[in-house]
Amino acid sequence: MSRLFDTAVSSGIPALPAHARRAAPLALDALPENDLVRHHVNLSRKNLCVDSSFYPLGSCTMKYSPKAGEAVASEPGFLQAHPWQPDSEVQGVLQALGELQQDLAAVTGMEAVCLYPAAGAHGELCALKTARQYFRLRGDTDRTEVLVPENAHGTNPASAAMSGLTVVVVKMDATGRVDLADLRQKVSNRTAVLMLTNPNTLGLFETCIEDVARAVHDAGGLLYYDGANLNAILGRVRPGDMGFDMVHVNLHKTFSIPHGGGGPGAGPIGVKSHLAPYLPGPFLKREEGAWGWAEADRRSIGRYHGAFGNFLNLLKAWVYLRLLGDEGIRRVSLGAVLNANYLQEKLRPMFPIPYGHGRCMHEFVASAIALKDKFGVSAMDVAKRILDEGLYAPTVYFPLLVREALMIEPTETERRETLDRFVELMQTILREAETNPQRLHDAPIRTPVRRVDDVRAARHPILK
Numbered sequence: 001m002s003r004l005f006d007t008a009v010s011s012g013i014p015a016l017p018a019h020a021r022r023a024a025p026l027a028l029d030a031l032p033e034n035d036l037v038r039h040h041v042n043l044s045r046k047n048l049c050v051d052s053s054f055y056p057l058g059s060c061t062m063k064y065s066p067k068a069g070e071a072v073a074s075e076p077g078f079l080q081a082h083p084w085q086p087d088s089e090v091q092g093v094l095q096a097l098g099e100l101q102q103d104l105a106a107v108t109g110m111e112a113v114c115l116y117p118a119a120g121a122h123g124e125l126c127a128l129k130t131a132r133q134y135f136r137l138r139g140d141t142d143r144t145e146v147l148v149p150e151n152a153h154g155t156n157p158a159s160a161a162m163s164g165l166t167v168v169v170v171k172m173d174a175t176g177r178v179d180l181a182d183l184r185q186k187v188s189n190r191t192a193v194l195m196l197t198n199p200n201t202l203g204l205f206e207t208c209i210e211d212v213a214r215a216v217h218d219a220g221g222l223l224y225y226d227g228a229n230l231n232a233i234l235g236r237v238r239p240g241d242m243g244f245d246m247v248h249v250n251l252h253k254t255f256s257i258p259h260g261g262g263g264p265g266a267g268p269i270g271v272k273s274h275l276a277p278y279l280p281g282p283f284l285k286r287e288e289g290a291w292g293w294a295e296a297d298r299r300s301i302g303r304y305h306g307a308f309g310n311f312l313n314l315l316k317a318w319v320y321l322r323l324l325g326d327e328g329i330r331r332v333s334l335g336a337v338l339n340a341n342y343l344q345e346k347l348r349p350m351f352p353i354p355y356g357h358g359r360c361m362h363e364f365v366a367s368a369i370a371l372k373d374k375f376g377v378s379a380m381d382v383a384k385r386i387l388d389e390g391l392y393a394p395t396v397y398f399p400l401l402v403r404e405a406l407m408i409e410p411t412e413t414e415r416r417e418t419l420d421r422f423v424e425l426m427q428t429i430l431r432e433a434e435t436n437p438q439r440l441h442d443a444p445i446r447t448p449v450r451r452v453d454d455v456r457a458a459r460h461p462i463l464k
Contacts (some may be wrong), residue, residue: 001079002003004041005093010212017395018245019212029280032316033099035459037262042073043128043203044446046448049063049065050062050065050259051064051065052278052371052390052419053390053391053392054391054414054418054422055254055391055392056343056391056392056393056408056409056410056422057155057392057393057394057395057409058363058365058394058395058396058398058406058407058408058409059228059229059363059398059409060229060253060259060363060409061228061229061244061250061254061394061411062259062409062411063231063253063256063307063412064256064337064411064413065256065257065316065413066256066320066323067320068158068319068323069256069257069315069316069317069319069320069417070316072315072316072319073315073319073342074403075146075313077092078092078093078311078315078349079312081093081260081311082307083306083307083308084307085219085436086284087290087291087292087293088105088290090289091201092289092451093308093311093412094284094291094292095291095320095396096314096315097115097130097284097291097308097309097311097314097382098150098284099163100115100268100271100285100314100317100318100321101113101115101268101284101320103318103321104249104268104270105270106237106250107230107234107238107244107329108225108230108238108240108249108270109238109239109240109241109244110239110240110246110270110271110272111240111271111272111273111276112270112271112272112273112275112276112282113268113269113271114126114268114269114270114271114279114304114393115265115266115268115282115305115309115314116268116305116309116311117230117248117265117267117268117269117278117304117305117309118246118264118265118266118305118309119250119264119265119266119267119285120226120227120228120250120253120254120265120267120355121155121158121267121269122157122163122250122267123227123248123249123250123268123269124155124156124159124164124195124224124226124248124249124267125162126247126248126269126301126304127224127248127269127271128159128160128163128165128193129163129268129301130270130275130278130279130280130301131192131193131224131272131275131322132163132165132192133299133300133301134222134274134275134278136190137278137299139161139267140220142189142190143189143190143191143192143220143221144164144165144166144190144327145165145168145188145190145193146163146165146166146167146168146191146193146194146195146391147168147169147170147183147186147187147191147193147194147216147221148160148167148169148170148193148195149169149170149171149172149178149195149196149197149200149431150171150172150236150400151172151176151200151399151400151401151403152168152175152195152197152201152226153197153201153226153228156195156226156410159195159427160193161197165193165344168186168191169193169392170183172181172401173203173323175185175355175357176202176204176354176355177206177207177208178206178208178212180208180212180215181240183212183215184215185238186216187215187216187219187221188219189219191216191219191220191221192221192222192223193221193222193223193224193387194216194222194223194224195211195224195226195381196209196224196225196226196244197224197225197226197228197229198225198229199229199232199233199360199363200220200363200404201229201231201365201399201407202241202355202360202364202365202401202443203229203232203340203360203362203363203364203365203409204361205232205233206362209242210242210243211245212243213243213244214243214290217243220233221245222245222275223243223244223245223246224244224245225239225242225244225247225248226248227239227247227248227249227250227252227253227254227267228250229361229362229363230250230253230336231253231254231332231336231362231364231411232251232290232333232334232336232361232362233333233361233411234254234329234330234332234336235326235329235330235332235333236330237447238331240270240272241418245261245271245272245274245275246269246270246271246272246275247269247270248268248269248270249267249268249269249270250266250267251267251268251313251314251317252265252313255316255317255320256316256317256319256320256334257313257316257320258313258316261317264310264311264313265310265313266309266313266314266317267390268309268314274399276297277297277299277300278297278299278300278301279284279300279301280296280300280301280302280303280304281294281295281296281297281300281302282294282295282307283295283296283297285440286332293307298417305446331412331413333362333412334351334412334413335397335411335413336361336362336410336412337360337361338360338361338364338412338413339410339411339412339414339419340360340362340363340364340408340409340410341360342410343358343364343408343410343417343419343422343423344356344360344364344366344408346419346423347366347408347423347426348449350426350427351366351367351368351406351426351428352366352367352369352370353365353367354367354401354402355368355401355402358379359411362409362411363408363409364406364407364408365399365402365405365406365407365408366394366405366406366408367402367403367404367405367406368381368382368404368406369403369404370402371404371430371433372404374433375433375434375437376437377433377437377440378404379397379404379405380396380397380419381407381437381440381443382396382406382426382429382440383396383439384440384443385429385432385439385440385443385444385450386425386429387443387444387446387447388443388445388447389425389447391421391422391425394407394408394409394410395407395408395454406438410422438452450461458463
């Protein structure tokens, strides 16, 4: 350590002041490098991730993230780019961003795209603020309500509330889709936006989407597409063609950039032309063969993020789209829907699927209610038992329409052999529920951390 410090000083790096230096060097010299490497490698193996295991986390689209994106994002020209550099020095950066904007507009059927939002919920908030600005500058200030289906993602009502809007819940019908009668009763001249996911969180396509759009537009409102489930329709049908005015896209879902700790994410929004002047700025433009920035329209909601957004992750999505091409994009949705239907049919004899009367889209929601009623085994028990076999669990207890919900989304990147392994595990869990339910109550027993006491954690959180 002292040698490294001396080298830093001799190379011109300012020396630390005396009060900031250790009185004695750290006792690290006795630790061999291989021990240090093994320590950190073993720590990394405690993490369950999509690179190590199947991750059927419903509504999260936990697909594999191709390493080609990481390789390109590690190129010095991209990695070291700074948003304050002159445009002439970062033409490659601006070209990638500009082409990503164009690609997302083409995929979603929108006419303008903003790359700034840093995550899906951030995109929702940005879009709702854009909608509020649109109505405010038109003098239509009575539009203070956001319609949200009862099976919507929780971020939808949260984003509406953060935008200062009132949430009005729209019921679902017996098939698990928007109840048109209830929608027509609740839409009014107070309606600003209807937020909708299509396919919805039950994995069902909203077959009456044109009627939904007509009802909202006839009342003067806007239709917002929550892009969480875009993977199911990629290259097949576009939100803009369904009647949506605005959309957010989760690049960490549909376009394969890393999730969570491998992030940060990115949630670009797209809008139709009548909303474009209200988007955050500055805007990317191309003039005389060169890319550059243009100031936002005076009607814009203003700046929303740093100049490039979460650039390296935007870059990974650009690479993903370049690798796929038009036909590859269509194969994504085909594979996602095929895998989900394969699993649904394999699991149907084992678990009730309350809204699974026909084919699903990219995901489906099974129920552990029969296990709960007969053996006292809950959806949470099933999920924890899955962890013991090195697989990740489905989303549990969402949507709330399904009791003891198990929301399963295999994505297109998994082979049939992986899906069959998951089915075999679910068969094992069914047998254990009947013969040894305590094994499920105790799970997980093989993970680095055993089951957490959820109630105690909520009442007495450790915040230090």
